[in-house]
Amino acid sequence: PCVKLLYSWKHGYLNTALLWDCLHPPPQPAFAEQHPSRRGNPVTVHFVNRDGEKITAKGSPGDSLLDLVINEDLDFDGFGACEGTLACSTCHLVFSEEVYEKLGPVTDEEMDMLDLAYGLTDTSRLGCQVCLTRALEGMEARVPESVADIRQTQDSSS
Amino acid sequence: SEVEGWIWGRRLGVITRSASSAAHQKVCVVGGGPAGFYTAQHLLKDVQVDIYERLPVPFGLVRFGVAPDHPEVKNVISTFTQTAHHARCCYYGNVNVGTDVSVEELREAYHAVVLSYGAEGNRSMGVPGEDLEGVYPAKDFVGWYNGLPSNRELNPGLDCETAVILGQGNVALDVARILLSPIDELKKTDITQRSLDALAQSQVRRVLIVGRRGPLQIAGTIKELREMVNLPDTKPEMVASEFEGMAEALKVIPRPRKRLTELMLKTAVDPPAEKERQRRQAASRSWGLRFLRSPLEVLAGPDGARVAGIRLAVNRLEGTGDGSVAVPTGEVETMDCGLVITSIGYKSLPIDPAVPFDPRKAIVPNSLGRVQQAAGLYCSGWLKTGPVGVIATTMNNSFDTAHSVVEDLTSGCLDATSAKPGSTGIGPLLDKRGVKPVSFSDWEKINQEERRRGAAQGKPREKLLDVEEMLKTWTV
Numbered sequence: 080p081c082v083k084l085l086y087s088w089k090h091g092y093l094n095t096a097l098l099w100d101c102l103h104p105p106p107q108p109a110f111a112e113q114h115p116s117r118r119g120n121p122v123t124v125h126f127v128n129r130d131g132e133k134i135t136a137k138g139s140p141g142d143s144l145l146d147l148v149i150n151e152d153l154d155f156d157g158f159g160a161c162e163g164t165l166a167c168s169t170c171h172l173v174f175s176e177e178v179y180e181k182l183g184p185v186t187d188e189e190m191d192m193l194d195l196a197y198g199l200t201d202t203s204r205l206g207c208q209v210c211l212t213r214a215l216e217g218m219e220a221r222v223p224e225s226v227a228d229i230r231q232t233q234d235s236s237s
Numbered sequence: 238s239e240v241e242g243w244i245w246g247r248r249l250g251v252i253t254r255s256a257s258s259a260a261h262q263k264v265c266v267v268g269g270g271p272a273g274f275y276t277a278q279h280l281l282k283d284v285q286v287d288i289y290e291r292l293p294v295p296f297g298l299v300r301f302g303v304a305p306d307h308p309e310v311k312n313v314i315s316t317f318t319q320t321a322h323h324a325r326c327c328y329y330g331n332v333n334v335g336t337d338v339s340v341e342e343l344r345e346a347y348h349a350v351v352l353s354y355g356a357e358g359n360r361s362m363g364v365p366g367e368d369l370e371g372v373y374p375a376k377d378f379v380g381w382y383n384g385l386p387s388n389r390e391l392n393p394g395l396d397c398e399t400a401v402i403l404g405q406g407n408v409a410l411d412v413a414r415i416l417l418s419p420i421d422e423l424k425k426t427d428i429t430q431r432s433l434d435a436l437a438q439s440q441v442r443r444v445l446i447v448g449r450r451g452p453l454q455i456a457g458t459i460k461e462l463r464e465m466v467n468l469p470d471t472k473p474e475m476v477a478s479e480f481e482g483m484a485e486a487l488k489v490i491p492r493p494r495k496r497l498t499e500l501m502l503k504t505a506v507d508p509p510a511e512k513e514r515q516r517r518q519a520a521s522r523s524w525g526l527r528f529l530r531s532p533l534e535v536l537a538g539p540d541g542a543r544v545a546g547i548r549l550a551v552n553r554l555e556g557t558g559d560g561s562v563a564v565p566t567g568e569v570e571t572m573d574c575g576l577v578i579t580s581i582g583y584k585s586l587p588i589d590p591a592v593p594f595d596p597r598k599a600i601v602p603n604s605l606g607r608v609q610q611a612a613g614l615y616c617s618g619w620l621k622t623g624p625v626g627v628i629a630t631t632m633n634n635s636f637d638t639a640h641s642v643v644e645d646l647t648s649g650c651l652d653a654t655s656a657k658p659g660s661t662g663i664g665p666l667l668d669k670r671g672v673k674p675v676s677f678s679d680w681e682k683i684n685q686e687e688r689r690r691g692a693a694q695g696k697p698r699e700k701l702l703d704v705e706e707m708l709k710t711w712t713v
Contacts, residue, residue: 157633161313167310167627169632194458
């Protein structure tokens with residue numbers, strides 16, 4: 080990160096995320112830690128569940144939000160039914176615009192399944208496709224109401 | 238959980254007889270598919286749950302409906318397996334509720350009974366020629382390639398060039414994809430060997446998927462449509478004029494419908510890029526969507542017994558969007574084909590005269606899962622709402638029913654304080670009638686055997702097709 084920092088400085092801007100990394104290098108763990116949330120520098124995520132309660136959890140950079148929900152045993156009914164394989168929309172999460180911008184690109188595959196989620200918004204993502212980075216520290220993710228995938232035919236008369 | 242039950246009881250002002258009365262409440266679920274398992278999962282937080290399933294093997298449409306090339310959708314099986322392993326859960330396979338034991342007998346033995354047995358029947362077209370050879374309900378065709386024992390002998394004729402599928406939902410798209418997929422792709426899946434062999438000999442090269450309304454009303458979804466567009470060695474065969482006016486409509490519709498329509502337009506109307514043009518030219522198979530057509534009659538060939546074509550009414554749309562209705566124009570059209578698959582909906586059937594049933598909607602009449610005029614009787618899944626929606630829909634619907642059951646058990650509107658025998662009451666009845674239930678660990682032996690046979694062929698499993706064989710396997 081220091082080399083990249085100098086590079087950014089040389090080119091007329093200061094990359095503050097890199098500055099932070101240089102000033103606060105992550106501790107080198109003495110042993111490989113088994114528990115995922117204790118590997119490296121944990122990232123804090125605040126979930127807001129369907130009852131409006133805030134639940135805070137920590138995950139490792141690289142973990143998906145679904146991984147975090149599973150590892151920390153968060154009790155969201157029916158969350159992640161297909162186990163992160165882009166075959167359902169039950170890990171649907173809603174973010175603020177500011178956080179949404181930082182989440183990275185959405186593939187067509189994810190969009191196809193997201194399109195079926197109940198209560199879809201412009202700042203919705205599937206939790207199994209969003210991976211934690213340190214830039215997301217302290218982010219909030221809302222678990223929306225989970226009525227159907229819209230793959231139900233609204234069959235008018237036979 | 239005994240302490241939890243006591244605290245909960247006190248909080249709700251219900252005087253519980255003893256600290257462990259919650260654990261003594263017994264509920265039975267009829268049907269071991271997703272509805273049954275999700276209902277059980279929720280109920281297990283509070284009560285003992287017994288799941289009765291007609292077949293020896295569990296999981297219903299997750300095993301027999303989901304396409305073989307969609308294995309990720311079947312990941313829910315691990316959740317169901319966890320549920321079955323719960324200390325308060327018992328699975329009884331090979332028990333046919335309605336014939337081996339009645340719903341009345343279950344209601345006497347349990348504090349509550351939840352009917353989750355789904356939709357085993359088909360909606361029929363109701364047109365002449367529907368019974369000709371070569372006409373199959375999609376449910377049976379899907380059951381055939383997915384190893385449902387009762388569809389084992391379907392032997393669909395695949396020696397014709399063109400197949401017509403009526404209906405444009407995801408089941409129709411699944412059938413089209415299985416009919417046209419390269420065999421090399423299918424042989425790595427859990428499709429049955431028998432159907433794989435038949436498909437390897439298939440002469441079907443062209444599949445038309447026909448709907449009575451227009452492109453904006455198609456019930457299938459984008460993932461499945463994209464799979465058709467990207468299917469190797471196939472090209473789309475659409476009628477561009479059927480998509481006139483779509484570009485305008487795109488501007489005002491919500492994103493999901495918009496993306497789906499854009500994909501259809503791109504496939505049907507836009508000139509392909511060079512690479513795609515070459516790919517289409519080299520393709521040996523084709524598929525297409527056809528709109529505004531309703532079946533009038535299935536036509537026989539010269540032998541009078543086998544399908545050779547289908548006569549269709551040409552429709553126009555009245556109204557717009559999801560609510561629009563197909564109205565015949567009077568014009569008629571004929572399509573030549575040697576295989577007709579009707580994918581116009583599944584249908585629930587009544588299994589016991591003691592259970593209220595609405596024959597028009599083909600569901601058990603209920604409110605929030607509580608069966609009307611039948612205290613202690615509930616329903617979940619497709620039996621409750623009709624055969625629409627995916628596994629996640631059923632999951633939510635089942636959780637809602639379970640919630641109603643628990644509410645009634647704790648509020649006192651069901652007599653939940655007197656002891657009920659549960660399976661100790663039903664077991665002797667089944668024994669007397671010569672019925673041998675299959676336990677979950679018995680299923681696990683069957684599962685192991687299927688996986689062993691599959692491994693020999695490079696497949697995840699080779700399903701047993703015969704109930705007798707299933708029963709023999711677990712006793713070995």
